[in-house]
Amino acid sequence: MDIAIIGASGYAGGDLIRLLLAHQRVRLVCATSRKLAGNAVSSIHPQVKGLLDMEFSNPKPEDLEADVAFLAVPHTAAMTYARPLLSRGIKVVDLSADYRLPRDIFEKVxxxxxxxxxxxxxxxxxxHRDSYRNAEFVSNPGCFPTGATLAAAPLARYAHTVIYDSKTGVSGAGDNPSATTHYPNVGDNVNAYKWTSHRHLAEMKQELASLGSSAKCYFTPHLVPVNRGILTTAHILLDKPLGQEEVEEIYRKFYEKEFFVRLQNPVLAAVRGTNFCDIRVESEGERVVAVSAIDNLGKGASGQAIQNMNLICGFDEREGLTGAGLLP
Ligand SMILES: NC(=O)c1ccc[n+]([C@@H]2O[C@H](COP(=O)([O-])OP(=O)(O)OC[C@H]3O[C@@H](n4cnc5c(N)ncnc54)[C@H](OP(=O)(O)O)[C@@H]3O)[C@@H](O)[C@H]2O)c1
Structure with missing residues (x-):
């Protein structure tokens, strides 16, 4: 399969390139950047020097030739590419927020x-894999909603309230520097931000509802001084108490066939660079604490996007995604 990455010079695009180099069924034919067109991909992604001999380009969507395209561009940019690519018969995995929510909620949020x-x-x-196996287009979820939802999903229908408290690495903000991501403000420091108003809350609520839950949902993110990773502590308040053994059994059954969800103590370094989500759960009766760890650029973005490409192209979901985490 021939692959195009729109927005290949960014962090998610860079990780797509890195992961696709290890994929046996695809080859990268186009990596776009408006600013870096004509420059070697390795000029901004030195990690692929010697592994990929390609320059960035900036074709019009109607001139693009590929079987699958990843949209690793900011929200509002993806909506200008999606339909032109689909109309050329190109399958699309969109990493932006443009198609994750119903139109009215997207426009409000x-x-x-x-x-x-x-x-x-x-x-x-x-x-949701059974509902989109043969899809032409997949909206790849946000990084926080992925880790948070996987942490709470097995207990969603037993809960009346779910509170997500997440710590994220700085690469979640993309490669465009800002005061928030400036090293002296991030290094040796921890901040809460968008305490009650982060945009990803809408996806988290949508996902709980899709699992048959009417639980109230709250979310506060924190920025921590690491490059990659999201650790989410989900406080799941239950209608009726459940003991430790019952809760562990619910999680074991829910994820028993899932290669990318590992029930073990979640630490960021163990999932760094991977598509894994590690989860451990502890019950104190009416409150269950489930903690998940993902790489925001892995299961939170590019890893999951490749898993989705594998799914809609009929490949093994694990293809290209079986590397272990970078611990220590
Ligand atoms: N970073 C994460 O952890 C993460 C996690 C989940 C989802 N995402 C989503 O993935 C997408 C990419 O994120 P990122 O962190 O990789 O961002 P980024 O580092 O800022 O990269 C953005 C990329 O898009 C290109 N671009 C920007 N505006 C464009 C436009 N109007 N048309 C075409 N290309 C454009 C940029 O290159 P040029 O400006 O040179 O064209 C660059 O290659 C975003 O929608 C983000 O929300 C990111």
């Missing part, structure tokens, strides 16, 4: 008009 809306499957394969 992101404060912009959607100029080319259509309904798309929300791509957490562990929860």
């Amino acid at each position: 992101y404060g912009v008009a959607h100029t080319d809306y259509f309904k798309a499957p929300y791509g957490i394969p562990e929860l």
